[in-house]
Amino acid sequence: MTEDTVFKHLQSTLKSEHALPVQSCRVSMPVQRPWGRPYRLVEWTTVAHGDVPSHRCIVPAESTEADIARAVASHVPGRLYTSEAS
Template sequence: MVEDTVFEHLRAMPGHDWVRQIQSCTVSDPLQPPWGRSYRLVEWTMKHTPDSCRRVVPAESTPLEIAQAVVSHIPGRRFCQQSDS
């Protein structure tokens, strides 16, 4: 599977100790919107953080390119749903 190969590339990357904290990583099948190019959604979680991170990559990305996108990710805005209490 793509996820397994991405994990192998992530673990082989030197100098990225935080990569060992990745608990799960999923890569969607290619998605084709009504306009624009097709893409894959990459989602991963860290061991001690309840939130997941997501990144969109081009559908033709190789597992190595996906791993590089995960490593280069910079967290942005967080959107949380308000609970109705």
């Protein structure tokens, strides 16, 4: 699986469903935990004004490029943790 293929699937998915501007996407090699199924870490950046620098999610290691693109497109940001004091 290559990041370029995931990025192409992501761009076509987002064009047809969303207006989310994804700038880059990285997919890790499969990671085997001491328990449970192996997974991949997906990290992407957007060009939205005032947005956080990057988003992350995990997907099962056997996910296809299209599955990963759908996971990124359907991502709902959670809590934002920063090191700055409010």
